[in-house]
Amino acid sequence: MPCAHDLAHHRCVSSPRVLPDGKRSRALRLLGAVVLLLLGVGGFTPLANGLNRWMAGPSELKPAQAIVVPGRGGSDSDEVLTNASLRRTLRAIALQQQGLSPLIVFSGENLEVDARVQLARGLGIAAESLLPAYGGRTTREEAVLIEGLLKPRGVQRILLVADSIDMPRARALFEARGFTVLGGQTWDGGPSDPESRLHLLREIAIELSAWCYYRLRGWI
């Protein structure tokens, strides 16, 4: 007898056991529906962009004692900075050249820091205006390192240059270490095609997980 409750109706038997366990099945369907809804809303509306902007907080391009540029993705095998790292570096250089701060702190992996310093020097930033912070492997380690470099110099107010997506955790880490943080986001607009929006949504989920982890560890 054909079974209207299943795709493989030719093979199914007319027993209530044909369907998976009701509660589990309903829970999975609900979960699946939520995923699909999230994909639809996330990909085809500006939800991810708005969420990203909201999480990043306000951009405050005002004078600070130092411009702090955390690492982002290091450098490629040919020692050229990754797209995101390059974007931050150029943004920091431009802000320094606008006179917003006398000092730029570059942190991240050693190769990344070297490539950033080299680029800044090439674009006319004086060596004494650059402070490399080597050895930070995580955002927290970077914050600890930078604190060790800036506190002895009496630096209290920093202009943090990072992508909007990385801003909440980085900002919270520096604020927890007593810095007054001004936001210098590299990019505010956000992507406009579905695939990039979904990618951003994934990054938001990762960042939220990391934020929760840092919070649980009492680091922020």
Added chain:
Amino acid sequence: MVDFDTFVGPALVAVTSLGAWLVGTRRLGLPGAGLAPASGRMLEAIGLLLVFLALNLGVGAALILAWRSVTGHFVSLYILNDATLGVFALVQALVFHWWWLRGRRTE
């Protein structure tokens, strides 16, 4: 902002889905009433995909954190940020889903 280009993909999917509906009902003789249960199955599979993805990420993160604390050797959590993990979770979900359905049928 949302623009016309954004909806090209969904429009294509709508057109090909309509085509599949016509082929299914007219050529293959599938009952139209079977579409709703099929959609339910699809939602179950996607739900399972999320479960497997969460499991893979959770176990991966726990192993990395344990590895860091036991050996002192740094491994970045960002290695879990890999789309292939999603593809593997999809395969796991589909296999488990079919296994589950088949198990229920043979009980």
